[in-house]
Amino acid sequence: MTTAIAMVALAGGLVVPPLVGFDPYWLYILGAALLWAALASAWNLLALAGLISFGHAVYFGAGAYASALLAQRAGWNPWLGVLAAAAVGALVALPIGLSAHRLGGAYLALATFAYAEGVRGLALNWTALTGGGAGLIGIPALPPLSLALPDALTRERAGGYYLALTLLLATLGVYAGLRRTRVGLAWAALREREERAQLLGVPPTPYKLLAFACSGALTGVGGALYAHAVRALEPDLAFGRGLSILPLVMASFGGVHTLLGPTVGAFLLYLASELVFQPALPRLHQLPYALALVVVAVSLPRGLAGLGQRWWPGPDR
């Protein structure tokens, strides 16, 4: 019940800005924050199963390029490309998910990083497909839906804003929905003590694969939405290390294993970077992320959500 109230309150609050006439700059900034929040929440799905990824850029980039290429070269409707990006994100996650059968903890995290770097190198050098370092330009935008939507929902940057909001709410919905099911229980058990979970009949491989596939699919959709919004892609950007590291930092700062922690972390850090540091110290605009990482490592291992748990301790799930 608390989860449902939190979701409705969040959705209600975030629907408002385009309706009350926020200007395009603010909608761009808030839309980007929503996309980062969605990516951090998708990363958090993996953390729910006790898995750590340093390589989420690979799912973002694969989704972005898949949707862009299907629309640009195969002539697909970009909306279908976005759906395909979910499938591609999940598929690209499977090899690393299978390696999670043998690797754990820091070893798995390093493997995800190596995997993402490897795919980035491939994308940079596979010029015929990805355009190499020059990238792709002229990616078709998402066509307007043939729905009689009010003008306030689609004008200028409102469309992109609502798409990012939809992805965030979908990701939170998947998180909240799965957490209370058999799948969520298996993920929690594997995260807490894998050996014990196995002795109680939890098969680790299928549940880890499922976590990778869900997280990869949602991140892939994020990449596709980005590609059709920006309409240009290059491997160093779409597969960039920032896309691997920032969702991790945002989720850890807000609080892993919590529904809204990653969203809070993403908003605070992205807005601090863009609105405070970028104008004042442009060369140090990524400082908030570094500081957040230090704070989490030194004194807030459970992120901002850990502060709440100090006052209201309770079990995780």
Added chain:
Amino acid sequence: MTAARLELRGVSKRYGGLQALRDVTLVVEPGSLVALLGPNGAGKTTLFDIVSGLLRPTSGTVRLDGIEVTRLPPHRIAARGLGRTFQIARLFPALCALDNVLVGVTFARAGRPGRRERRQRAERLLELVGLQAKAAAPARALSLGEQKRLELAVALGPEPRLLLLDELASGLPPRGREEVVRFYGRLRERGVTVLAIEHAVGVLAELADRLVVLDQGEIVADGRPADVLASPRVAEAYLGEDD
């Protein structure tokens, strides 16, 4: 529910130069209660690890109801009806007591019980071990004794047909030990096959069908409790004083 038959044939385990188990052959008949005794380092826990699938033996076979499980992963052995506890409880520390039990109730059981049925069964198990008032508490917040009781409820969740119990009575006050003895009695009535490690022989001497004594990885005595306890070699060398 039918009790399971456990059979180990020629099981050995070697870690480099250390022979942890040497050619162990042991049959535990369905519904029986067998106590496994021996000094520290005798190989008791290694034997449990091999039966439950956490370790693979260097040689030998393990069969459950005649089916070889030697190289099966732990979750598949659990699905065949094996449950286990540890000397120091291994729980899911951040999960509440009810969720801890729900893991066992949900995954290893035959069929797919509904959500309500699973929850009711988990609540009944918490009641059985006297922890119903702690259902919402994280496992890490429970006392050591409570954690031990919770682990028992967790292990009973899948309705195991064979239970490996590791030092259920250790670290408990005298009253707690009496409860453990009563609990072993209830398991016997339910027909579950039990292989139990207990340091304090007195806990199981009257209840067990057999005592098996391990020393340096070998079975050095196996028989009716009275016979094994009467053996001067066993009493002096491996059991110490019965408290």
